[in-house]
Amino acid sequence: MAMPMETTVADRLRAVLPDLPAAERRVARVLLNNYPVAGLETVARVAKKSGTSGPTVLRLATRLGMSGYSELQQALRDELEVRERSPLMAYGAQRPHDEDIQATAAALLGQAVTASxxxxxxxxxxxxxxxxxxxxxxxxxxxxxxxxxxxxxxxxxxxxxxxxxxxxxxxxxxxxxxxxxxxxxxxxxxxxxxxxxxxxxxxxxxxxxxxxxxxxxxxxxxxxxxxxxxxxxxxxxxxxxxxxxxxxxxxxxxxxxxxxxxxxxPRRRIAAYDESWARQFGTIASHEAQEAPEQQEA
Structure with a gap:
């Protein structure tokens, strides 16, 4: 089955963005604007692009729950692998035989809709x-x-x-x-x-x-x-x-x-749309109305 929902680095960045100090916010914007490639560059390059410093970049990585910048980069590399996953690659992931597929689908899709x-x-x-x-x-x-x-x-x-x-x-x-x-x-x-x-x-x-x-x-x-x-x-x-x-x-x-x-x-436009659609293609109601007199005559 398709991969379950995971928290990406981008999710974490967007979650903390409103509360970040100005310098760390600039780093986060650089990472998000060219995601995920920007985060695979060195600390020095990210700091230069964001107009900040190396320690600022490292503080943001720690704020995201990472032990350091190298862990952040590994998370991004893992994401790159996941985003290239095809249905064929996922086809081998077997669900338990005793799993209720309807209940699983309802829970998974409902959670995905809410999260999105x-x-x-x-x-x-x-x-x-x-x-x-x-x-x-x-x-x-x-x-x-x-x-x-x-x-x-x-x-x-x-x-x-x-x-x-x-x-x-x-x-x-x-x-x-x-x-x-x-x-x-x-x-x-x-x-x-x-x-x-x-x-x-x-x-x-x-x-x-x-x-x-x-x-x-x-x-x-x-x-x-x-x-x-x-x-x-x-x-x-x-x-x-x-x-x-x-x-x-x-x-x-x-x-x-x-x-x-x-x-x-849009009310007038919707009304005109419905009228034109009915005139062009008809509806079940209009077909039934046309057939009714014929049935009565018979």
Missing amino acids: VTAVERADFDHAVKLLVAPKARLFVTGGRFSGVAAEYLVAHLQQLRPGVSVVRSPDFVPTLLDLGRRDVVVAFDLRRYQADVVGFGRSAADRGAKVILITDPWMSPLSRQAEVVLSAEVSAPSPFDSLVPCMALVETLVAGIVDVLGDE
Whole structure:
């Protein structure tokens, strides 16, 4: 089955960040901005990049519960190994034969959803919502082989709430990039094992001035360095395959935040959407209404 939830170095950094002294906070920002690669550099290089000192870097490692900087680096190397784990690698992990799979799934997924929604920093959540409701912004949403499902789910909601929302699939990355500007927002879903095309699209979008919202996992997509907002979701699952359930819960929470900000504004659009959908595709109710007179005549 997929790996159970673990506390990553990034989790620890985000947990202590609000209470850190200014110098240690600068070190933490350096480590998070290029996670996890920055933490694999020497103490001296991290201190230089953060404008602090070696002892400050070591104090932060101790504050994270590490015996020293070398233990922090080993934890990061272990994370790198975990984030490359494939379903095939996880397939050999057998659960006990007497385990109730339904009870296990309910507990594991429930815990993963709760952890994913509550662990998001409120400032990051509010920033993401602000970008998603910006009236002059066009939104372009993309994802990988599996995470693309979550991307399309977000778009299906957003298109009812506001104009200018599109799904972008890999064949359309290049023409989309040609027209991106500083008012545009790209939402990229990138979970392990991270996709080069999604990361490349996100980086190119950031280079063109677009704001990038990244939704990733606890081990962090390489795109996290270029993203303006990073939201992470657990992937723990009762099978060898990483779960999208926590990610979907995060999407639902974003939608709730958007609705809260927009208030009654989208009502007319939703009504027009429903009317157009019914006219174009029909509904069970409309089909039943059409069939009723025929049945009465018979």
